[in-house]
Amino acid sequence: xxxxxxxxxxxxxxxxxxxxxxxxxxxxxxxxxxxxxxxxxxxxxxxxxxxxxxxxxxxxxxxxxxxxxxxxxxxxxxxxxxxxxxxxxxxxxxxxxxxxxxxxxxxxxxxxxxxxxxxxxxxxxxxxxxxxxxxxxxxxxxxxxxxxxxxxxxxxxxxxxxxxxxxxxxxxxxxxxxxxxxxxxxxxxxxxxxxxxxxxxxxxxxxxxxxxxxxxxxxxxxxxxxxxxxxxxxxxxxxxxxxxxxxxxxxxxxxxxxxxxxxxxxxxxxxxxxxxxxxxxxxxxxxxxxxxxxxxxxxxxxxxxxxxxxxxxxxxxxxxxxxxxxxxxxxxxxxxxxxxxx
Amino acid sequence: xxxxxxxxxxxxxxxxxxxxxxxxxxxxxxxxxxxxxxxxxxxxxxxxxxxxxxxxxxxxxxxxxxxxxxxxxxxxxxxxxxxxxxxxxxxxxxxxxxxxxxxxxxxxxxxxxxxxxxxxxxxxxxxxxxxxxxxxxxxxxxxxxxxxxxxxxxxxxxxxxxxxxxxxxxxxxxxxxxxxxxxxxxxxxxxxxxxxxxxxxxxxxxxxxxxxxxxxxxxxxxxxxxxxxxxxxxxxxxxxxxxxxxxxxxxxxxxxxxxxxxxxxxxxxxxxxxxxxxxxxxxxxxxxxxxxxxxxxxxxxxxxxxxxxxxxxxxxxxxxxxxxxxxxxxxxxxxxxxxxxx
Numbered sequence: 167x168x169x170x171x172x173x174x175x176x177x178x179x180x181x182x183x184x185x186x187x188x189x190x191x192x193x194x195x196x197x198x199x200x201x202x203x204x205x206x207x208x209x210x211x212x213x214x215x216x217x218x219x220x221x222x223x224x225x226x227x228x229x230x231x232x233x234x235x236x237x238x239x240x241x242x243x244x245x246x247x248x249x250x251x252x253x254x255x256x257x258x259x260x261x262x263x264x265x266x267x268x269x270x271x272x273x274x275x276x277x278x279x280x281x282x283x284x285x286x287x288x289x290x291x292x293x294x295x296x297x298x299x300x301x302x303x304x305x306x307x308x309x310x311x312x313x314x315x316x317x318x319x320x321x322x323x324x325x326x327x328x329x330x331x332x333x334x335x336x337x338x339x340x341x342x343x344x345x346x347x348x349x350x351x352x353x354x355x356x357x358x359x360x361x362x363x364x365x366x367x368x369x370x371x372x373x374x375x376x377x378x379x380x381x382x383x384x385x386x387x388x389x390x391x392x393x394x395x396x397x398x399x400x401x402x403x404x405x406x407x408x409x410x411x412x413x414x415x416x417x418x419x420x421x422x423x424x425x426x427x428x429x430x431x432x433x434x435x436x437x438x439x440x441x442x443x444x445x446x447x448x449x450x451x452x453x454x455x456x457x458x459x460x461x462x463x464x465x466x467x468x469x470x471x472x473x474x475x476x477x478x479x480x481x482x483x484x485x486x487x488x489x490x491x492x493x494x495x496x497x498x499x500x501x502x503x504x505x506x507x508x
Numbered sequence: 509x510x511x512x513x514x515x516x517x518x519x520x521x522x523x524x525x526x527x528x529x530x531x532x533x534x535x536x537x538x539x540x541x542x543x544x545x546x547x548x549x550x551x552x553x554x555x556x557x558x559x560x561x562x563x564x565x566x567x568x569x570x571x572x573x574x575x576x577x578x579x580x581x582x583x584x585x586x587x588x589x590x591x592x593x594x595x596x597x598x599x600x601x602x603x604x605x606x607x608x609x610x611x612x613x614x615x616x617x618x619x620x621x622x623x624x625x626x627x628x629x630x631x632x633x634x635x636x637x638x639x640x641x642x643x644x645x646x647x648x649x650x651x652x653x654x655x656x657x658x659x660x661x662x663x664x665x666x667x668x669x670x671x672x673x674x675x676x677x678x679x680x681x682x683x684x685x686x687x688x689x690x691x692x693x694x695x696x697x698x699x700x701x702x703x704x705x706x707x708x709x710x711x712x713x714x715x716x717x718x719x720x721x722x723x724x725x726x727x728x729x730x731x732x733x734x735x736x737x738x739x740x741x742x743x744x745x746x747x748x749x750x751x752x753x754x755x756x757x758x759x760x761x762x763x764x765x766x767x768x769x770x771x772x773x774x775x776x777x778x779x780x781x782x783x784x785x786x787x788x789x790x791x792x793x794x795x796x797x798x799x800x801x802x803x804x805x806x807x808x809x810x811x812x813x814x815x816x817x818x819x820x821x822x823x824x825x826x827x828x829x830x831x832x833x834x835x836x837x838x839x840x841x842x843x844x845x846x847x848x849x850x
Binding site for chain 1: 520522523524539547548549550551554555556557558559562577578579580582583585586587589590591593594644645647648799
């Protein structure tokens with residue numbers, strides 16, 4: 167199992183160097199930075215600082231979108247970091263959404279074109295975007311593209327075309343298994359081996375074998391709102407695949423959907439990823455147990471083991487609402503990672 | 509005479525070259541540093557600005573110039589504010605309407621540029637800011653950034669006079685052209701009751717210190733294509749202000765516009781800012797003499813005295829088509845800047 171850490175939600179720019187160095191030192195394989203211009207420091211400035219301060223960790227967005235940024239900018243800026251870092255960069259991209267950005271998600275077909283554009287353009291070929299052909303004067307190295315996906319169609323698209331898939335903020339094994347099935351469906355359609363796709367489950371790891379459990383619960387709940395409301399958004403869509411997911415969740419996790427619905431009803435974008443937000447106060451122990459990694463090391467390792475058996479290759483934690491971000495990276499390094507090193 | 513100097517770079521340097529080149533610019537005594545923003549041609553502007561911020565202590569850093577199409581204004585504001593935080597407040601926004609220079613885009617309307625400036629000013633002050641009907645508010649940005657406009661046309665100059673902190677004039681050091689642009693800025697300032705002297709106006713052209721003009725001409729010509737073809741294109745418009753400009757140019761420099769037309773006719777976008785292209789070979793000695801500053805330090809200083817006499821307090825050069833960029837930045841610092849220390 168590999169490990170990724172997402173950061174940058176509320177770091178000052180002068181903290182990014184130290185946090186990136188620590189992520190590398192503590193053994194994380196990937197480092198991603200938030201890209202929500204209304205909420206955090208610029209993603210490329212952060213990625214640039216991380217590249218200058220590390221030697222082997224892979225660096226990407228967690229995640230960007232083709233609405234806020236023109237695809238040629240995404241390709242060019244990521245390639246700039248790739249050049250600086252000796253090829254350690256990847257593109258982390260989603261369709262965009264409500265997370266504090268004033269935007270609507272992009273249609274899936276546009277999204278396929280975005281991925282194709284970035285791939286062609288960063289290979290040094292002429293690339294088409296909305297009728298215009300663009301060609302970089304200097305970029306020649308193709309970069310890996312990780313798609314952030316949650317719904318059946320985007321997961322299938324990820325299975326068809328992405329190098330990796332970042333499953334959106336929810337590490338529930340029931341939902342993860344269903345998601346992996348969608349990715350496999352897309353991969354098979356394109357004649358790919360699903361095993362070639364680096365699939366990440368995302369959830370916050372918070373080790374609590376020392377310190378105050380209530381304090382830990384408070385911090386994780388601030389982030390767990392994302393996972394809970396995203397489940398409801400997904401279940402609100404009408405498709406046979408989604409109905410199948412609902413059936414499985416109702417059977418394996420009775421009552422969980424209702425609990426997520428209450429969080430969803432209380433959600434206000436102004437409070438995105440804030441500790442003690444009204445929606446965060448409605449996060450239940452069931453939600454935390456299913457969707458995040460909060461608890462003693464053996465509980466967390468058991469949860470990760472389940473995901474590993476399903477086919478998850480990378481666990482992506484985040485530091486966003488954690489008060490002692492550096493301390494938690496150290497804890498994960500000492501108490502969780504060793505269990506998965508062979 | 510006292511004059512400040514700006515240097516524009518980033519046309520074809522790798523991001524890591526920027527570290528040394530930005531230090532050289534600061535040590536040479538330049539006040540401002542700008543970076544090209546043309547994703548198809550140059551490394552990412554915000555990554556370059558980041559590296560410059562990390563490698564300098566007092567020089568001011570901005571775009572030369574960005575536009576409201578390639579980047580959403582909230583991204584421009586957020587990323588520039590991030591560089592400001594990183595540099596202790598040394599970043600500013602350099603904004604134009606955009607144009608055909610290698611971007612697959614058309615120039616934006618003046619109204620959009622106006623809305624973009626207003627948005628950036630409100631947003632970086634930590635207030636609610638409106639853009640196309642959406643209200644945005646940053647969680648962390650709280651210090652207003654200065655906004656410089658860059659461009660050619662009379663309306664854009666008037667807009668700068670109304671609400672920009674500064675204006676980067678067209679890349680054309682001909683005093684006739686500079687004077688005409690300054691009058692447009694003044695017109696805009698007076699319209700809203702502003703003191704025109706509050707606006708920091710930069711004249712632009714390439715400074716190239718050379719005893720022999722042969723090699724110098726080849727390097728400067730690659731860039732002089734911009735000034736000459738833009739001037740010609742510009743005079744095709746039929747507004748009272750442009751007709752006035754055309755008359756002044758024809759009177760002061762009979763036949764110049766025909767020379768510029770030849771450059772314009774030979775130009776294709778793939779020749780942009782390159783040496784030894786058909787368009788650059790059409791650049792005449794007179795175009796270079798009028799629109800750029802090439803020659804001995806004394807020749808250059810004399811031209812700058814004339815420009816300073818018009819009321820210009822900052823002159824901006826660029827390194828784009830210069831082969832030994834670092835050498836030229838040092839040369840200008842050693843031999844030209846000393847004439848203008850007080």
